[in-house]
Amino acid sequence: MELDFSKLDGLLPAVIQDYATGRVLMVGFMNDEAFRKTVESGFATFYSRSRNKLWMKGESSGHRLAVKEITTDCDQDSVLVRVEALGPGVCHNGYHSCFYRRLDNGQWVESEARTYDPAAVYGGKP
Amino acid sequence: MELDFSKLDGLLPAVIQDYATGRVLMVGFMNDEAFRKTVESGFATFYSRSRNKLWMKGESSGHRLAVKEITTDCDQDSVLVRVEALGPGVCHNGYHSCFYRRLDNGQWVESEARTYDPAAVYGGKP
Secondary structure (H helix, E strand, O other): OOOOOOOOOEEEEEEEEEOOOOOEEEEEEEHHHHHHHHHHOEHHHEEOOOOOOOEEEOOOOOEEEEEEEEEEEOOOOOOOEEEOOOOOOOOOOOOOOOEEEEEEEOEEEEOOOOOOHHHHHHHOOO | OOOOOOOOEEEEEEEEEEEOOOOOOEEEEEEEEHHHHHHHHHEEEEEEOOOOOEEEEOOOOOOOEEEEEEEEEOOOEEEEEEEEOOOOOOOOOOOOOOOOEEEEEEEEEEEEOOOOHHHHHHHOOO
């Protein structure tokens, strides 16, 4: 399972895609340990750059990402994880996907509605 | 068009997705200039970390990526670019997508056939 973590100081980008719909849900970063945890647990696990620790997505919200397939690219310096997303949304801001803002004439505009109330899930914490 | 390039020393990951099929084709990195060129030209343009310069994907192969839609995520530190991929394949190794290796019992295995001969397109150069 040799991946190239050297280009980003021990990390690589992990693209999370909905297995059923093909929608890209989020991009996170994994270090070697996070990648191994993802494979072993069957749930996407990342390395938080802001908190400097591993986090299994959904550990507080319950909105976990059940791994269906993992692929890597030609340079083995990124991974694509196709998942079944548990719960109403992946984004901690209340949206189905983190990619809810579209570029429109030079401005980022919200292009969809929230699918859940983040305050009810996260208790007001970001 | 404020994006957060600060977390990766001036870069952010750009996920390239086929607009028609939803397939994730590659992950590249953009700096602010590459992002602006992408928007202005309508063709995905990256910053090469190995060559330390901008490159428009397809400038040598002709396999350019025509931008259909750009979205950004909640933290505005990554972008998702949905494209029409011109030519038979995006990967310089001859595959339709760079993500042609699937994790299977702890081993990366090629999960699809080449769609073109990279030697004929790139003249044997990687």
